[in-house]
Amino acid sequence: MSRRPTARRRAARTGQYLALLGYLVFLAFPLLWLVSTAFKPPRELASLHPGWIPDHPTLGNFRQAFEEQPLLRSAGNSLIASLAAAVITVVIATPMAYVMARHHRSRLSRAATGWIVVSQAFPFVLVIIPLFLVLKEVRLIDSLAGLIMVYVVWSLPFALWMLAGYARAVPRELEEAAAVDGAGRLRALVSVTVPLLTPGIVATALFAFITAWNEFFFALVLLKSPRKQTMPIILTHFIGTEGVADLGPLAAASLLATLPSLVLFAIIQRRITSGTLAGAVKH
Amino acid sequence: MRRRTLLAAPAAGALLSACAPERRRGAGGRITLRFQSLAWQRESVAANKQLVAEWNAAHPDIRVEYVQGSWDGVHDQLLTSFEGGEAPDIIHDATDDLADFAYGGYLADLTDLLPQRLKAEIPPRTWQTATFGGGVHGVPFLQEPRVLIANRTLLQRARVRIPGPERPWSWAEFEDAAHKLTRDGTYGVAWPLKEPVSATLNLSLSTGGKVFHRGADDKVTVRFDAADQRVPRVIHDQLGGDRTAARTTLGMGGSDTLPGFFGGKYAMVPLGFSYRQQIVQQAPEGFAWTVLPSPAGPGGDQRQGVSPQTLSIAADSPYQREAARFIDFFLRPPHMVRLARGDWMLPTGRTALRDPALRTRRHGWATGTALAGQLRPAPAQTVRGYPEWKDKVATPALQEYYSGAIGMGELRDRLVDDGNLVLARYQR
Numbered sequence: 147m148s149r150r151p152t153a154r155r156r157a158a159r160t161g162q163y164l165a166l167l168g169y170l171v172f173l174a175f176p177l178l179w180l181v182s183t184a185f186k187p188p189r190e191l192a193s194l195h196p197g198w199i200p201d202h203p204t205l206g207n208f209r210q211a212f213e214e215q216p217l218l219r220s221a222g223n224s225l226i227a228s229l230a231a232a233v234i235t236v237v238i239a240t241p242m243a244y245v246m247a248r249h250h251r252s253r254l255s256r257a258a259t260g261w262i263v264v265s266q267a268f269p270f271v272l273v274i275i276p277l278f279l280v281l282k283e284v285r286l287i288d289s290l291a292g293l294i295m296v297y298v299v300w301s302l303p304f305a306l307w308m309l310a311g312y313a314r315a316v317p318r319e320l321e322e323a324a325a326v327d328g329a330g331r332l333r334a335l336v337s338v339t340v341p342l343l344t345p346g347i348v349a350t351a352l353f354a355f356i357t358a359w360n361e362f363f364f365a366l367v368l369l370k371s372p373r374k375q376t377m378p379i380i381l382t383h384f385i386g387t388e389g390v391a392d393l394g395p396l397a398a399a400s401l402l403a404t405l406p407s408l409v410l411f412a413i414i415q416r417r418i419t420s421g422t423l424a425g426a427v428k429h
Numbered sequence: 430m431r432r433r434t435l436l437a438a439p440a441a442g443a444l445l446s447a448c449a450p451e452r453r454r455g456a457g458g459r460i461t462l463r464f465q466s467l468a469w470q471r472e473s474v475a476a477n478k479q480l481v482a483e484w485n486a487a488h489p490d491i492r493v494e495y496v497q498g499s500w501d502g503v504h505d506q507l508l509t510s511f512e513g514g515e516a517p518d519i520i521h522d523a524t525d526d527l528a529d530f531a532y533g534g535y536l537a538d539l540t541d542l543l544p545q546r547l548k549a550e551i552p553p554r555t556w557q558t559a560t561f562g563g564g565v566h567g568v569p570f571l572q573e574p575r576v577l578i579a580n581r582t583l584l585q586r587a588r589v590r591i592p593g594p595e596r597p598w599s600w601a602e603f604e605d606a607a608h609k610l611t612r613d614g615t616y617g618v619a620w621p622l623k624e625p626v627s628a629t630l631n632l633s634l635s636t637g638g639k640v641f642h643r644g645a646d647d648k649v650t651v652r653f654d655a656a657d658q659r660v661p662r663v664i665h666d667q668l669g670g671d672r673t674a675a676r677t678t679l680g681m682g683g684s685d686t687l688p689g690f691f692g693g694k695y696a697m698v699p700l701g702f703s704y705r706q707q708i709v710q711q712a713p714e715g716f717a718w719t720v721l722p723s724p725a726g727p728g729g730d731q732r733q734g735v736s737p738q739t740l741s742i743a744a745d746s747p748y749q750r751e752a753a754r755f756i757d758f759f760l761r762p763p764h765m766v767r768l769a770r771g772d773w774m775l776p777t778g779r780t781a782l783r784d785p786a787l788r789t790r791r792h793g794w795a796t797g798t799a800l801a802g803q804l805r806p807a808p809a810q811t812v813r814g815y816p817e818w819k820d821k822v823a824t825p826a827l828q829e830y831y832s833g834a835i836g837m838g839e840l841r842d843r844l845v846d847d848g849n850l851v852l853a854r855y856q857r
Contacts, residue, residue: 192711194692214471271505278513287515366502367509370463370517372495382499386469387523388624389682390707 177404183397184208191393207394208402215380216372217399224359224377225406227290231297232355235305236347238298243309243346244339250314262303270363278367288370296368297358305350312346313339348414356407377403459490460748462755465498465517467738470706473771480767484758491751493519511535516743518752524558524569525627525736525810531561532813537742538564542753547760550778558806559739567739570760571774573702574723574733574800575631576793577618581717583610583696594722594799597731600636600663603724607673610696617673619695620664621681625827626819628699630808631734633660635726640844641812648856649812651848653841659726661830662837669833679832691716699723702797706773709792720793722800731800734807737777775801814855822847 178198183191184207186200211217246255277296278287286292316339324334340347362378369375381403384396468477474497481495496517498506504526510516511530520536530536543565548556551569559567584591589606592598598606607617622628630640637656643649667674675695678686683700684707690698691713708718725731740759742752758764765781775797776782787798809815826843829835835843 188710189713192688192691192707194688194694196688210471214474274505274509275512278509278515282513282515287513363502363505366499366506370496370510370515372497379499382501383469383497385499385501387500388701390684390704392470393684 180397180401180404183393184401186394188394207398210392211384211395211399211402214395215383215399216375217377217380217402219373220375220377220380221402221406223290223374224403227293227297227365227376228355228358228406230290230294231301231358232351234294234298235301235354236351239302239305239309239350240340240343240347243306243313244335244343246306246310247313247316248318250310258306262307265303274363274367277364281368287368288374290369290374293365293368293376294358296364297354297361300361300364301354301357305354308350308353309343309346312343312349316342352411352414355410359407459492460751461492461494462519462746462748462752463494463496463517464519464755465496465521467498467500467503467521468768468772469497469500470772473768476767476771480759480764484755491748491755493755507535511743511745514745516745518743518746518748519755520741520743521738522567522741523736523738524567525807525815527559527567527739527741528561528811528813528815530741531564531566535744536566537744537746537749538566539568539742539753540565542742542749543568544753544757547757550760550762550780552777552779554805555737555777558735558737558810559741561811567741568756568760569737569739569777570765571769571772572735572737572777572801572804573774574735574797574804575628575699576702576723576796576800577697577721578690578700578704578708578793579697579719579721580690580693580695581719583615583693584719587612587696591719592721594731594796597722597725597729599729600659600724600726604663604667604671604673607667607697608671611671611673615693616675616695618667618697618699619675619678619681619686619689620668620699620831621683621686622664622679622828622831623682623685624824625831626823627734627736627807627809629661629664629827632699632723633657634732634734634805634808635724635730636660637726637730639808641808641815649852651818651845651852653844658837658841661827661840665831665833665837668831676832679828687711697721702775702793703773705792720796722796731803732805733800733803735804736807736810738772738774775804812852814852817855818848818851822851 182198182200185203185205186196187202187204187206190196190200190202242258246258249255281287281292281296284292286295320338320342321334324338325331329337360378361376362382365376365379366382369379381396381399384392384399386392464481466474466477468474478495481493484491484493498521503522507516507520507522507530511533516535522530527536547568555569555572556565559565559569587606587609589609590598590602592602610617620628630638633640633656636659638654638658638660640651640653640657641649642652664674668676668679675689678689678695683698683704686695686698686700687704687707689695691711702720705720712718722731723733740756742749742756746752760778762776762778762780762784765776765778766784766786769776769781770786775787781787782798782801787794789795809819812818823844826835826840826847830837830840
């Protein structure tokens with residue numbers, strides 16, 4: 147009698163792992179194919195029966211990509227724009243999200259929520275010309291500063307919405323307990339609320355970073371000087387008319403372009419997990 | 430606006446001064462022209478950069494700054510730059526993308542800016558491709574015919590007549606050849622039809638197809654008559670009738686068909702002339718291939734539509750004369766040859782086309798240059814509303830027709846009825 151539920155549980159667990167494995171394979175497939183393509187010589191790229199492991203692995207695609215395009219410089223530009231956008235977004239969004247969470251019934255908070263929803267409905271092409279004209283007026287066309295401002299404005303609504311959700315989950319009682327222990331409002335915020343918000347802040351920063359890192363259209367339109375171009379722009383230089391592409395160097399450059407996001411995520415994912423647990427215990 | 434400027438300026442902080450755009454006129458009166466090039470292949474980029482360097486060395490007072498643009502998103506990028514008054518001085522694009530910019534007044538009329546030498550170098554029919562509303566808004570300098578890239582071994586084994594520019598296949602002979610080539614798991618032809626509209630329209634010129642008809646009131650209407658239907662019907666029948674064309678390539682772009690072509694799955698692939706570069710780079714060792722002209726219409730009519738690449742000058746540029754001087758230098762016959770070889774395309778200039786480097790039989794150059802005289806403006810490119818007609822009406826309708834989901838009657842109805850509704854909005 148007692149074995150049956152255990153067997154059923156095991157079967158269910160096996161099914162869960164299989165589903166997870168399938169999902170992981172589905173997610174990893176494009177990245178693994180990218181890795182495979184980056185190391186293949188041109189003739190293998192046009193093989194009728196392509197394999198995962200290159201028959202004659204080569205670094206030629208990486209060499210060509212570096213020779214033809216300023217990958218390091220563009221990666222540096224992307225890094226500056228993305229890090230700055232992530233930091234500024236978080237600095238602005240954190241106190242705003244806190245206020246929205248603590249006063250979610252106020253008129254201001256509801257207006258902010260409405261703004262968040264409405265802002266998500268605007269496609270890039272609708273705002274780009276007015277945005278271009280405004281930035282031109284303040285001499286921020288062809289500047290990373292202008293691009294960073296755009297990225298912050300573009301990421302802010304969703305970042306706010308994300309962080310407000312985290313802030314709502316922090317019990318108000320903890321701040322009250324801190325107040326009982328003699329902490330002022332600011333001290334309670336800094337010492338109690340913000341640490342509990344860490345996973346949310348990290349997740350929001352990651353979202354803002356990746357959004358900016360991958361962004362193509364604003365950068366294409368707003369940056370004119372070659373030395374200021376970001377990584378997504380440089381990647382399109384391997385693509386010609388009618389979608390014809392120099393596939394090997396494109397894959398090599400794209401692979402390099404995915405590394406910062408992966409590294410960043412690997413570093414801070416521990417913060418997300420530990421922060422979540424910390425919150426759970428205190429609650 | 431001024432108040433907003435004052436409010437926003439401090440927010441930009443210290444980065445502002447570091448990132449502000451450069452002034453265009455330097456000390457000593459030297460001017461800087463921005464040249465946005467869309468060249469992307471290694472040899473082509475090298476040729477472009479080399480020519481810019483040669484110009485800069487010879488003209489210290491007019492410096493040209495080379496900016497590599499991208500075909501991906503170029504229309505939106507240019508439109509925004511034009512609206513914001515920040516467009517490059519010299520703009521590389523293609524004639525099928527120029528209509529809106531030309532009619533919108535964003536591109537300078539080059540009629541009085543270009544020297545007679547350059548005007549005489551390019552044939553009038555090619556100038557037509559960049560003429561909008563009576564003004565010339567671009568210098569067409571590179572073009573590519575659509576050709577048949579064929580597996581020479583399979584052609585010889587099937588014992589079909591090998592056509593040349595002097596004696597091309599008729600469409601019926603092409604169908605017959607595809608039939609003979611289809612055997613042992615090999616399809617006679619693979620039509621990459623991810624973008625079916627330009628291929629269909631441009632090839633239909635050989636059968637007298639026009640699709641777009643301009644009336645005395647200068648308004649354009651869509652018709653889809655017997656001459657327009659001949660080429661689509663051939664493709665449709667090869668795909669769904671005698672199965673001499675592979676159905677799997679319906680959603681493919683040209684590059685996607687190459688593995689199957691190299692693997693012997695397809696004997697012929699209709700592709701743009703520049704695809705030869707990929708074939709040279711990717712074909713397996715010893716793979717024998719050849720370039721054949723596209724099939725001809727009645728009376729050996731080999732006309733086909735093309736949308737040449739162009740160089741234009743922004744209407745807002747304060748240095749239009751200097752930009753025109755650079756274009757004249759950039760497109761001198763030997764330079765055109767270098768650009769054409771870099772892009773594996775054909776130059777538009779008469780002298781450049783006579784260059785021995787482009788007359789060699791190696792890699793099919795001679796076949797392409799022999800077709801140059803038959804290239805005409807693509808039927809659609811001066812039609813306002815064409816991009817919308819293409820995306821919303823023609824592309825889905827042709828894809829459904831080629832896949833067998835709809836018949837010729839419904840295809841005609843959709844192209845004409847829905848199409849004319851779209852065009853009417855642009856011609857009120």
